[in-house]
Amino acid sequence: MEKIITLEEAVSKINDGMTVMIGGFLGTGSPDLLVDKIIEKGIKNLTVVANDTSFPDQNIGKLVVERNVSKVIVSHIGTNPETGRQMNAGELDVVLVPQGTLAEQVRAGGAGLGGILTPTGLGTIVEEGKEKVVVDGETFILEKPIKADVAIIRASKVDRKGNCVFDKSARNFNPLMAMAAETVIVEADEIVEVGSIDPDRVMTPHIFVSYIVKGAK
Amino acid sequence: MADVKAIIAKRVAMELKDGDLVNLGIGLPTLVANYVPEGIDVTFQSENGFIGMGNAPEPGAEIENLVNAGGQPSTVLPGAAFFDSAMSFAIIRGGHLDCTVLGALQVDEKGNLANWMIPGKKVPGMGGAMDLVTGAKKVIVAMTHTAKGSIKILEECTLPLTAKGQVDLIITEMGVMEVTDKGLVLKEIHPDLSVEDVQTATSAKLIIAPDLKTMCL
Numbered sequence: 500m501e502k503i504i505t506l507e508e509a510v511s512k513i514n515d516g517m518t519v520m521i522g523g524f525l526g527t528g529s530p531d532l533l534v535d536k537i538i539e540k541g542i543k544n545l546t547v548v549a550n551d552t553s554f555p556d557q558n559i560g561k562l563v564v565e566r567n568v569s570k571v572i573v574s575h576i577g578t579n580p581e582t583g584r585q586m587n588a589g590e591l592d593v594v595l596v597p598q599g600t601l602a603e604q605v606r607a608g609g610a611g612l613g614g615i616l617t618p619t620g621l622g623t624i625v626e627e628g629k630e631k632v633v634v635d636g637e638t639f640i641l642e643k644p645i646k647a648d649v650a651i652i653r654a655s656k657v658d659r660k661g662n663c664v665f666d667k668s669a670r671n672f673n674p675l676m677a678m679a680a681e682t683v684i685v686e687a688d689e690i691v692e693v694g695s696i697d698p699d700r701v702m703t704p705h706i707f708v709s710y711i712v713k714g715a716k
Numbered sequence: 717m718a719d720v721k722a723i724i725a726k727r728v729a730m731e732l733k734d735g736d737l738v739n740l741g742i743g744l745p746t747l748v749a750n751y752v753p754e755g756i757d758v759t760f761q762s763e764n765g766f767i768g769m770g771n772a773p774e775p776g777a778e779i780e781n782l783v784n785a786g787g788q789p790s791t792v793l794p795g796a797a798f799f800d801s802a803m804s805f806a807i808i809r810g811g812h813l814d815c816t817v818l819g820a821l822q823v824d825e826k827g828n829l830a831n832w833m834i835p836g837k838k839v840p841g842m843g844g845a846m847d848l849v850t851g852a853k854k855v856i857v858a859m860t861h862t863a864k865g866s867i868k869i870l871e872e873c874t875l876p877l878t879a880k881g882q883v884d885l886i887i888t889e890m891g892v893m894e895v896t897d898k899g900l901v902l903k904e905i906h907p908d909l910s911v912e913d914v915q916t917a918t919s920a921k922l923i924i925a926p927d928l929k930t931m932c933l
Contacts, residue, residue: 524764524801525787550801551841554787577840578787586839595839598763599805599847606802619809619850622828622880625842655781667798668765668790669781674800702800 502661502711509684509712510536513649518546520605520676521559522652525551525578528669529558530653530686532715537567544569548605548647550598550672551575552582563591572645574598597625600642602675607644609678609707614643650680653714654703657687658694661708662701670702677707684709688716720860720889723906723933726751727887728817728858730932732758739763739808739848741818742786745858748817761813763844765804768796785844808844809851816852818845819859820886822873825920827883827895829857830875842878849879861888861917869893869900870919890914891931899923904931 510533513519523529537545538561545568552573553560560579562568570592576582585591596604603615616639620626630641652673655666663685665673677683685708721744729751732738739761740746749771752758760769762784770791773779778789807813822830829849832842849855862868869886886893891914892904902922905914907930915922 524785525783527764527781527783527787551843573841575841575843577843583839593839595841597842597846598801598844599809599851602801602805617809619847619879621850623846623877625846665800667779667781667792668762668783670798671765671801675802 502708503659503690504710504712506532506536506712509533509710510540510542512682512684512710513537513542513545515542516544517648518548518646520647520650520672520680521547521549522650522671522673522676523549523553523558524668524671526553526557526560528653528665528671528673529553530651530684530714531558533651533684533686533712534558534562538562538565542567546570546572548572548645548676550601552579554578555581570594572596572601574601601645602672604642604645605672605675605679608646609675612644614641616640617642645679647676647680649682649684650676651684651686652676653686653688655688656691656696657685657689657708657711658691658696658705659711660693661685661705661711662696663703663708664696664700665702674703677703682709683707684712686712686714688714721747723889723931724858724860724887726933727892727904727931728856729753731854731856731885731887732756732815734758736814737761737767737807737812739813739816739852741816741845741848743819745817745819748858761804761807762790763804763808763848765801766792766796766798767807768793805844805847808847811851811853813848813852815854815856816848817856817858818848820857820868822868822870822875823857823883823886824870824873825895825899826872827881828873829855829878829883830873831878833876835876845878849882854885855883857883857886859886859888861890861914867917867919871921890917893922896923901925902928904929906931907933
């Protein structure tokens with residue numbers, strides 16, 4: 500099965516109103532070309548699941564500035580003043596989630612779990628409206644799994660089957676999101692032949708990857 | 717008073733033990749890395765996905781895909797390891813992190829911490845702070861004692877909490893305070909200050925340690 504497609508084809512998998520996971524941490528490890536193409540195509544009303552809304556001139560930050568997004572589920576918006584402005588103006592729905600909880604919710608979404616139990620957020624506004632579960636006398640918050648229609652991720656090296664290797668701190672949420680969406684598109688800095696990545700070095704196995712696009716590098 | 721930030725960072729560093737895994741928050745806590753005592757081997761974690769963080773690189777020597785949790789260029793030391801966000805927070809939440817050092821907007825005598833939002837004004841999001849404060853074995857708040865004269869150490873926090881009852885130690889340029897069942901115990905004091913000076917800058921009633929020491933500057 501041929502997975503390498505053009506940017507144009509890749510972005511045609513994303514429709515108005517979809518939930519899209521975007522890998523990266525403050526832009527590092529984010530799929531820049533795919534995001535730029537979403538903006539160019541004018542896809543609207545996206546719900547974006549990501550660690551943060553980056554900076555106004557970078558990746559997810561641009562999606563917010565260009566108003567392709569109606570809701571974000573993230574742990575941090577402090578580096579993008581436009582996110583805060585749209586939130587305060589009632590133009591953007593912002594759901595703030597502790598970073599470790601978000602990571603596990605995404606992982607749970609891809610791992611077939613009904614949720615996760617975490618102590619993070621107990622006694623804070625994070626617990627409001629959520630079920631609590633006592634296990635052996637300890638209280639936890641039940642946090643539900645998160646899934647998406649599409650995940651767009653970034654990897655440094657990808658073989659033609661879709662096996663991914665991430666680079667340094669660009670890994671972050673990428674391998675988790677690759678498991679949690681119906682369609683997974685990886686933007687690869689480098690595409691290599693099958694067999695040229697040592698199986699021991701594969702960080703995301705190819706079965707999770709639907710499509711591959713060549714990155715800018 | 718000499719450089720306030722240096723006084724705080726140096727005193728925090730004295731809390732670190734040989735072999736500790738430590739997470740430093742953005743801003744003042746980052747300076748702690750500069751004062752780790754000779755002979756103490758500390759591993760620093762960056763919650764975006766690695767342990768073994770080194771100093772910031774020289775300008776021009778930035779390494780692609782290697783940033784800290786503030787998105788700024790970083791380096792790694794020999795023996796470092798990269799991982800995804802789920803593992804990063806498994807380390808934090810799972811009891812594998814010896815110490816976290818964070819700033820505060822408010823902290824109170826019950827060990828409650830508020831450092832992630834000011835309703836209606838500034839809502840940057842909690843990022844990894846809630847997980848760090850909930851999961852780390854030891855939580856140190858490192859901050860200037862007051863914010864331009866406004867009191868930050870209270871009987872009870874009024875801002876939304878980051879975590880409930882998790883703070884162990886508060887270190888400011890005025891002194892060192894330990895959170896105990898009975899309240900805040902002033903254990904060390906800046907050599908130029910009186911107990912009254914510190915109490916005046918603090919809303920919570922300070923319990924004075926019988927063996928109150930002078931802070932080592």
